[in-house]
Amino acid sequence: MAIPQQTIDQILDRTDLVDLISQRVKLKKTGRTYSGCCPFHQEKSPSFHVYRDKQYYHCFGCQANGNAIKFLMDIDNRSFIDVMKDLASQTGIELPKDNQDSKKLTYKKTITPAPSISTPPVAPAPTPDHIQDFEPYPFPQDDPFLFADQQFTEITQEGNLYDLLENITQFYQQQLPKSASAQRYFKQRGLSPTTIQDWRLGYAPEDWQHLEQAFPQDIDGLKQLGLIRTSDSGRDFDLLRDRVIFPIRDPKGRVVGFGGRALNDEIKPKYINSPDSEVFHKNQLLYGLYEGTKFKAQDWLLVEGYMDVIALHQAGIHGAVATLGTASNTEHLNILFKRNHRITIAFDGDSAGQKAAQRTLEIALPLLNDGRELKFFILPNDHDPDSLIRQEGVEKFQQLWQQAPLLSDFLFALLTQQHDVSTPEGKSQVMGELKNMTQLLPPQGSYRYLLNQAFREKLGLGKRFTPKISHDASLSFNIRTRDEDFAVALLMSNPFLYTHFEQLRAYIQQDDLLAEILAVLDQVFDKLPEDQERAIYYVLGACYAYRNEIAELLQRTNVLDILNSPEQAFNFAKENALALQEKLLRQRMKRPASLQESQNLRMQLNELTKKISLRLLH
Known part of the structure; x- marks a missing residue:
């Protein structure tokens, strides 16, 4: 049974480690922890500590440590799956069932067999007396009633959605050489043939039913994936038409959806993505994450669009990723924070970019545990990462990225732009808004205090750390x-x-x-x-x-x-x-x-x- 990490995290979040361990170990509250005699080795004085806020235990004696899952596995010598079933039952979270999960990934694949020619009816056998008078019974092959009794029974099989998505990807790739406008678009954006091949870019024909014609047996699967829609009049049509195609891969490298960019800028919306399905969840995926992981990227940069990601990768910046047509959320940021404690988000320099940065700031603050760093890369006006690299070069881009301000500097600039900090009133308003923002930070750790102290110094309110040192x-x-x-x-x-x-x-x-x-x-x-x-x-x-x-x-x-x-x-x-x-x-x-x-x-x-x-x- 494969248990998603998200489900494991939910179970751990709902499990009170102190209550769980208290069933096996007599614990006593001592300061910020609960302590008792270690159950993993014999001791007389307590050296076993449980941290409720961190959901973590540690023995100072034998160095045993871990979370709720590790504790139950070690103390009872049980398997991971057995422990997860137990904890899932206690927390009321349903674990995925193998059969149920596999059914979610299937669809009805209909196959209509070719009709077989029926054996003509046999005339009565002639008797020897009139055998010379017998004439063969005529059976014209174009007789419209020849197959009247033939049964055209459709055969239904189970198809796999991942296999279907792979076949569709290949189909779109095969259509690209047939479209001069699609090839011209990628060429104008500076993409090499190798990049086009590596990212499996393609083209969706402008015909309204090209997928039905290409995959007549897979209509149910195409509808489950949302690639075929039904109009108000009941007619089916393809979602992506006359668009260049960006296959979207999950962390395992499987294609799970598509993004389509209109070749005609007059068509709105310019970008369309596959809708969410059993295999595609926009809020839990980042475009380019699989490719970046494959290249063992260390520094991660969250940008806006697919072309930005591809252009940056082509320039050797393999840590570029993008959301899938949605605004950044906590899931996206946590995905990156699990790969590096320091991440950067790029924004356009216009007012819309500033609003997006402020919104991202608010959703990021609760995630900033001690040790995490978030940088804000504000791009020059009229530039996105793709255009900046093509016009200024990758070295200039890298330089600007390195100079991107940390969250603390960005927040200070943001708040002081809105108030006159030359007056006591303005300074007071900045500190008031800062207090509201810092309330979003995790209560544990020192970042909340450090941020307040840094603002006080920049505003001239605190002189505690003024001495300089060589x-x-x-x-x-x-x-x-x-x-x-x-x-x-x-x-x-x-x-x-x-x-x-x-x-x-x-x-x-x-x-x-x-x-x-x-x-x-x-x-x-x-x-x-x-x-x-x-x-x-x-x-x-x-x-x-x-x-x-x-x-x-x-x-x-x-x-x-x-x-x-x-x-x-x-x-x-x-x-x-x-x-x-x-x-x-x-x-x-x-x-x-x-x-x-x-x-x-x-x-x-x-x-x-x-x-x-x-x-x-x-």
Whole structure:
């Protein structure tokens, strides 16, 4: 049974991991987590922690970790499918059934057999007495009644929608050489024969029933796919006519639908897409994603149209994708965020593009967990990516892409365009609108705070991180100071960075000062005041027992002179946390408590190494 990732995610979202594990392990709330004795190894003091907000568990002792599915598979030694059936039943989500799913992909394929010639009726056998008088009975082959009793029974078979779509794709490809106007269109857009072949581009003839004529046995399938429509008068007609065709492939490379562009610009709409069907869901697909994945693209750019995607790929920019005639939504952005923590969206520079950017901004904010970055590529006026590359060249395009502002800069420019920030009233209005926007951000993490702090500084409302620092000073700091001490200094100057260091509690020695500070922050983090100054005093009070060590460390590191912006503190925290995690993992691997723990640590180190490598690439 193949279970779609979307269904798995829905089941995990509806499963309360704390409730699930509480049925097997006695848990006690400790700060932001629930803790208990690990069910995977014997221990006397609790080192097993469950994070309700992250739907994740981790044992500090044996390093067992995972989600609800992994927990049930490991504790009961059950298969993935068995566990999914159990969780699906508990959450009320129906899993796909093999038979049911396969039927959804079929249609009635009708075959009319050719008529066979009936055997003529036989005349009575002549007797020997009159055999010489017998004349053969005449049976003219063109007799209209010859096949009167013949049964023309249609044979019905099951056809597969994916096979039908593949056949239609080949049919459209075969029509392209027959249309001079379609070939001229692709040539004017600068597409090479190789590009046309790779993207399987084609042409739909202008005849109103060309698909019925080409596929007379597959009318039911064509109607299921929405490629044949029925008029008010009851007459069937083809959806795509006299248009160049863009086959749309799913992540597995199967054609699931088509886009058609009118060759005559007077025809509206200019673009038509196949409607949603059992195999085609516009909101869950991106044009070019399969091709980009095939080329192992790292940087992803969301553009507007099919031709933009193809032109960018032809120029060597393989991470370009486009929505399928719909506006960007959370599904589209999540598809890309799963492939890279940093994505870029391109918009036209006109007013319509600005409105689209603002709408995308609003749907993107709830997705911006710590570590995710969204850039806004505003194209020069009167240009789309295709025209920009053809007129300015790919190097100019790459340069503009690299200079595209991050979400924070774009949002600041957007809001300050609407208000006079030279006045207190204007600044107040900007901060008011920013507060409304940041309410859309995930409640966990530090991005909400960092965004507010950055705006305050740009508007001249906050001077906390004004000191400047040379690159040499930053290097000398790292030489003199332990990573653990730097982490403590960062946390004391910005307690909201705790979310970056939280996972270190699984590896660090409990008598280390950083471990003590992390334990305190775990207890008080949800109670921190939103204002940074007040949050700092709150944490200093909670860490009063370590006041002498903290004072000495802050004086020695002088962290406030090293960081000159919230963004820099954020980046330092990410890098410091990753470096510390790698260091502590390697130390822990030298003294594993068991073979199982050694294997778990090795897996975690491999994942961490990949994450660090990706960060270095960017």
